[in-house]
Amino acid sequence: MTAPGKPRLRTLVATVEDVPGVLNRVASLFRRRNYNIASLTVGASEVPGLSRLTVVVSCDDATAARLEANLWKLVDVVAVDELAAADVVERDLALIKVRADHLQRAAVVQAAELFAARVVDVAPTELTIEIAAPRQRIDDLRAVLEPFGVIAMVRTGAVAMARAGVTAAADLPPSRAASGA
């Protein structure tokens, strides 16, 4: 268990109104309060007019509590929740372009298969691997591919939700979103 005062990566999910500038407002909050964002993603939710946003941020417990309170102050924010590490399903998507000529190709493909990653594009001397996995697994795959020569990598940043059977404020429809404490 991590000490409460130690910074660690944590995942916050916010439900926000799908209005112009909402991503700007959230990003501006993180910038001016000097929070260290690992990733920030936003996309449609199951409710029309609402988007869901996943933020991975490195901070201690007290800072996280203040961050959550600051997010609640944004008018466009409908609900915010920090997801406990044990209760979260989290996926990051990466595309990794690797050097793979005819001599290396089999080894690269085998490495990808070990991570349940897929080859989505092939050229004579390179290929591109797609992986959707928790952040750490993508880091691990990248480390395994590094000796072959990673040409480029692009990642979406994490998206996350509470595990099935676990309710989170950010999961609830807006009418019920903040009835809890």
Added chain:
Amino acid sequence: MSAATATAVAPAPATRTGAEMIWEVLVQEGVEVVFGYPGGAIMPAYDALPRYPVRHVLVRHEQGAAHMADGYARASGKVGVAVATSGPGATNLVTGIATAMLDSVPVVFITGQVSSALLGSDAFQETDVTGVTLPITKHNWLVTRAEDIGPVLREAFAVAKSGRPGPVLVDITKDAQQASCAFDPADRRVARPPRPRPARGATADALARAVALIDRAERPLILAGHGIVAAGAAAELAAFVARTGVPVASTLLGLGGFPATDPRALGMMGMHGEAWVNRAVQDADLLIALGMRFDDRVTGNLATFAPRARKIHVDLDPSEIGKNVAVDVAIVDDVRQVLAALTPRCRPADRAAWMAAIEAGKGDSAVRDIQQLPDTGKLHAAHVLHDLWRLTEGRAVVVTDVGQHQMWEAQYYKHDHPRGLVTSGGLGTMGFALPAAIGARFARPDAEVWVVAGDGGFQMTAAELSTCAQEDLKVNIAIINNGYLGMVRQWQELFYGGRYVATPMRSPDFVKLAEAHGLTGLRVTRRADVAGAVAAARAAAGTVVIDFRVQAEDSVYPMVPSGADLGDMIRRPLKSRLIETGADDELTEEPPR
């Protein structure tokens, strides 16, 4: 339709232009006065204004409009409104918006914007004002359709005054002002109803833990902040103190939230708080922080702040809890309700021993007080503020600028009533005083309004003297003129080897400046003449400017250097030429000009 036939709600037709909708909503919201400056993108709104019972005050610079709306809100507790055009009109508001943001003042800013078809094209006088003001407003909106103006403006007022108050901005395109839409006078729709927020509030457990700490404490101290004033909790605070006997130290913006002449009032704490007050904070075994945010000007070095004290923090804003100081009990709720709940639960006490210990520190401060100087006839700012307090019986609304005079005002003008002091605390905005006082004038038509400003800050917005003249306003203005940017000079003296870089300031003849505006100007160079000038100003019908020529190199004491321990204060020297003769070395009859 002419202004002479104006009514609150113009008769049918059942449509309005967007421009008319702006004023319809302002009238609905009870707005009596707006402060503004016209320009191309806001002209449709101005064209509709004479049909509505809203007074418009034409400012000389949009920063003035922002401070006026802010001063109006601070002095009244209502929402202030400022209006400006697009581009430079809107960007000129920025300092005033940031001032209101840091001090949690409810103001609605309305700006014109280029027509929606031109948005993003770098059109003439186009600025991304919602982008510029995003971090300095509670929220802002860009409105491009006439039918959205009413619902968005209503939401804007609701956001500005709800929860922890603050400024909001509504940017309205010119074509939205020109277009027409259906109008229903009974319509009170908001664009979006407030979203529910986590229920926090004072739990029985938190209240019980707070009561236990208060009852057990031997050296408890209240730190009263702006929240007491904003929440209208002065009566509840007085009742709490009467029962528990806990003395009250105030932040700058908390002054007036508890009567300064009450024996339990210790006055201001922090960087320029009295030494014995800061000692009491450092010696306390319990701090009860009410509607304050442990600003660095209040705490000094956080590592050594009130090291022996448990801490109870009551604030409406959960993001303030634990921001600067870790606390033992946090209560996120309206401070008025919390005090009402705490008072009957706490044990009655008189805290005589603790009060005696605090009072024991007073003597040392008194002998250093500038008031104790032998009266050489020379004028010190402290004299002016003390005399002003005495002559106005502490009842004036005093609007200060930022700097030495602001701290002397806080030390020597004893505010017994909430909203009697209007000052820029968080942002420390020079140039605030005169325009904010004009706003306060409209907020409190029956009150005596005094500006207290330095010669530097006054010149930043002195053009608003013209507004006083045009609007026929009565404001009394005390310029504490020492020929320097005094607070910066003081820091240069204490921390920069006495190198007065860019702080000596030459000013215009303020008496002639007043006269040039058709106003009255007076000059005072001796203490004996203070009372006469104040009386003359009070008796005059219009705005009066008094140029108080005070000692040039006087400093504000005590002083906790920035970042130092709260107990580590620079005191007014006991042995100095200033103390012994009432004159500093470089002082001549006339301060440097």
